[in-house]
Amino acid sequence: MEKATGDPIVQFPESGDPDYQASASAACRYISLFSQLAGAAGKDLTVASFGKAAEKLGSVTLPGSGTVKYDPKTHTWLQPLYTYKYDPTRKQLIIDKKIS
Numbered sequence: 312m313e314k315a316t317g318d319p320i321v322q323f324p325e326s327g328d329p330d331y332q333a334s335a336s337a338a339c340r341y342i343s344l345f346s347q348l349a350g351a352a353g354k355d356l357t358v359a360s361f362g363k364a365a366e367k368l369g370s371v372t373l374p375g376s377g378t379v380k381y382d383p384k385t386h387t388w389l390q391p392l393y394t395y396k397y398d399p400t401r402k403q404l405i406i407d408k409k410i411s
Contacts, residue, residue: 340373340374340376343371343372344373347368348361351367351368366381366383369381391409392409392410393408393409
């Protein structure tokens with residue numbers, strides 16, 4: 312990301328400064344989701360085929376999120392949630408447990 316934009320990735324940007332790390336993370340997820348949906352929609356992408364693609368796939372694998380399931384009843388994606396705890400020895404957050 313830094314090489315492509317010329318802007319440094321700052322782990323904890325100051326309030327009001329751009330958060331390139333969050334932007335890059337979101338872009339990876341959304342591009343991956345679109346790509347998988349468009350592929351499932353078929354060669355002739357239409358509004359109707361794109362709309363049915365999520366139900367056809369059932370679930371997708373997204374960078375940083377893992378497997379995300381589609382709920383056809385609510386038309387939403389069910390992303391796993393995790394709780395984290397700080398490990399002072401490693402000086403970082405680590406996954407404590409998956410809660411959904």
